[in-house]
Amino acid sequence: MAALRHLSTNSHFVIAGISGIGKSALATRLAELLRKDFDIIIWIDARDLHDTSQLSDLDIRRHGTHQNISGLIRRHACLLILDDSELTPQQINTINLGSSKIILTCQTTSDPAAMTLSDLDTASARTLLEAGVSEPCPDKTFQRVTSNVGGHPLLLAALNRVAQTEDWDAVDECCEGAVDSVEDERHNKVCQRILLRHQAALTHELAFIRWCDTSRFDAELAEICVSSRAIKNLQKRAFLSATNAGDARVHDIVHKSIQAVIHVSQAQAETFKSRLDKFIYSEGEREELTLRRIADLHAPLLCRLLNSDQSASFVYAVALARSSDTSLELIGDPVPKAQAIATTNNWTGREIEIRAIIESVEAIYTITTNNKTTTEARQSLSKNIKALEILRSSPAAKDDILADIKHHHSKMLERLDKLTEAEAAFRELLATQPKHAAGRLQLARILAKTKRNAEALEECKIILKQDEVLTQTSQAAILLEALRLVSSIGSLEDIKTYEPLIMSALKRARDIDKAISFRLIAAVAQKTWYTIPSLVIQMFEAIEWRDAIPASDSERFDWAQAHKQAAKALKKHDHRHREFLTAAVDTYEHIRTPSPYQRIQFAEALILLGRFKDANSQLEQIVEARREEFWWQRRAQALLGLGEPGPAMAAINNALGTSKDPKYRAAFLQVRYLIKKTISDASAVDDLKEAIASLSADDKYRKQLEDDLADILQSN
The missing domain is CATH 1.10.10 (Arc Repressor Mutant, subunit A)
Structure with a gap:
């Protein structure tokens, strides 16, 4: 097959042709034939893909988890199918494919090597038209078909269905009188007639x-x-x-x-709207992912419905989507709505209205943050938080719905940095609802934020003993976040205690928001990559979305750090060592506004990959006033890698001179030892001995340095 021959020697293959000509079918067939040659087959509906940079941040499954396809195809042998794409050959040529290949389908292209699909030949057209029909197509009808649709596979298949459900006269009628039109008009006219033939059934x-x-x-x-x-x-x-x-x-x-x-018809529109309305009501209580996925894809539809029908369910769904182009006027002012609800005596059956108000407060804050500034978002929240206060004070607010209102109100207080008020509100909630795990988690976060780690740990441990949190899917996010907090502020022993729970929670994580799992893995990896490397590797083996890209800068940094620590937990000869480091670099690169600390961490990953020039470039972007001890350490390593031992020596001496914490001295001395060793300085071994002496006898790093020293003494 020409396509297979082309792909064997080229990085990409373009299939062009009009809609319905069979481009996607051919791409599917090629993927089946080539499956054994690739690690992964990735199919992307590429109509919204306008630039290759978008490949580094795509939510291809619409589950809230973004994938770095660019990084994936560089590191693995992937067959990437971009279906219905408008990318040009020049854009495709800018993609770093590694050993991966691309099949691209499009309607038109300037690629001279593209395969442009044309109509089926007469024999094939007749075979497709007559498939499954007991009587052959009359010659006169077949001639009319070919005159009107030629060998267009989609229309032939659709006409075949007409023949199966009706007869050849019906096929003839679909094609009658279109022959004088240009090709596109003939096709459209025939397709319209086919639709009308099926209208009764569909x-x-x-x-x-x-x-x-x-x-x-x-x-x-x-x-x-x-x-x-x-x-x-x-x-x-x-x-x-x-x-x-x-x-x-x-x-x-x-x-x-x-x-x-x-x-x-109006009746049909009302039926669709009513069924969607009922679905949102039923799913709103459980906050299922299906509703979030539908709200995300169909945000324009929901906004259109909301324009004409201020149903609470549509407000709720639009608020869930939180699309940046949603008009805030459409969501409306939650305060008057809260006042109207608060005056009623009984909220039974009106839960979705309450949830719509709650979600509206958060949606307005999020949309304003995305479109304007954090200051303006806080101003809106300062006003709209009154809606939650009104609901909370209503005599009709009882039981679970009251707990939910209190929880969200306290969360908003925390966003406004009113931590003392938020803490008091969470404690009030827990006094009457001690099993409210989400509220307890928020309290633990506030305690950790205000440097009361011991108290925060105790709250987390209470959560991790609750049966509901341990067994219910709806509580999985709370379980993961509680484990993440324990890993961040707890001891190594705490992590060891919860190791089985960490692993079981991660295996459940594929069904919920992955961002929390990113944070958990990052927190555990940061603390255990050196002492319990097996746990770090186990965590990565438990997940299916290693190449995911979190949404926010802070989460992207955590995820990059986790990959880097996983790499450091492996031996350098393990192929995964480089894979993890490359994934870390890919993720660091997608941090939109990196801080000096984040740049220094990025530089370390580049140094571990041997990309010393790139590491130096990252470090040079940090202003002089922010260049502290770790900046000098990484600078020394980068310069040493670039073959500049003199400036590297000056840099590491700066690190040693500015270091305030003696626990880092050993690492700095080890770098200076390597620099001295490069220039054959006889005092190099003294730095190694001093580094060893600065560490406790049971320190794992000391054992590594002692092994290095033993090798040197043996070689001498």
Whole structure:
């Protein structure tokens, strides 16, 4: 096959052709044939991909976890399929592929090596048209078909379905009278007629797609609004293109035809809206990931619904999505809504209204933070927190819903840096709801933030004894975060005590927000990579999303640190050592505004990879006033790697001269020993001896230095 031959000697292969011509089908077939040659097959709906830089930060599964595809394809042999892409050959050529390859499908391309798919030949067209039909297509009808649609695979498959469900006369009618039009118009006209033939059988499916006003929709949403067979019914008529991560997509030509000839009746729109409304009500109580995924993909639909129907469920869903382009006026002012709810005597059946208010307060804060400034976001929160205070004070607020309001109110106080008030509020909540794990976790965070680590640890340990937290999926996030806090502020013995729980919690983490798992792994790795390296490696082996990229800078730094510590826990000859370091560097690079400390940590990873020039560049971006002892240590290592022992010696002496904590002296002396060794300084061994003497007898690092000294003495 020409495509396979091309890919054997080239890094990418472009498949071009009009919608429905079979580009995705060919890409799928190539992936099946090449599966054994690659570590990973990655399929991306690339219509929203406008620049190759986006490959480093994609939420391809729409579960809130972003993937660094750029890093993944550099480090592993991947077959990356970019379906329906507009990237140019020049852009593709800028991607560092390593041993990976790309298959790209598009409608048009300037790539001279592209394979442009054309219509099927006459024999193949007839075979596809007649598949599964007992009577062969009459010659006159076949001639009309080929005159109107040629050998277009999608339309032939759709006409084949017409023949199976009706007869060849129906096929003839679909093609009649379109022959004088240009090709695109003929195709559209035939497709529209096919849709109308199926309209009776697919009344709700086609209306639903028109109602969504997008060719890409959530498969579960179709099941909710139409039926459990909606996707299968559309697939049977050959209307759906490739699907990914719970999404479904109709071919562009089908979508155009739906927009042209399908109309949504008021009754249908009300049915879809009502079913979505009921779904949000039922799922809102459990805060399931399905609802968040639907809210994310269909934020424009939900905003449109909210424009005409101020249902609490739609407010809730729009607030959940927290899309940066959502108008805050659409969400509305939560304070009057809270006042209206607070005056009622009974909240039974109105839980979603309460949750909509709670989520609105947080959504307004988040959207304002993203679009404006933190100061403006806090100003909005200072005003909107009153909504939570009104709800909390209502006589109708009772039991779990009251606990939830108190919890979110206290959380907002913490965001406003009113830590004393927040602590008091959390303690008040726990006095009546001692098993409220989320509230106890927030209290522990405040205690840790105010340097009361012993008290914070005690609160975490109470959480980790609760059966609900240990067994319920809905409590998994709290379990992970409590373990993360213990790992951050506790001792090595605390981590050892909870090691089995850490591992079991991580294995459950694939079903929830991964960001908390990033923080847990980072916290444990930071403390145990040297003393319990096996635990660090176990943690990475327990996860399936090692190449994920967290959303915030702080989480990205934690994740990069975790990878670096995992690398340091391995022997240098282990292939994973370099893989982990490269993943760390990829993640450090995506920190948008790195602090001096973060740059120094980044430089260490680059030094471990032998990229001394890059490490030096990172260090030079730190202003002189912020260059402290660790900056000088990394500077010395980078300069030594660049073959400049003189400046390296000056740098490490600066580190030793400015060091305030004697526990770091051994590490600095070891660097100076290496520099002296490079220039054959006879006093080099004295630095090594001094480093050993500065460490306690049971220190693991001391044992490593003693082994180095023994090797030197033996060689002499």
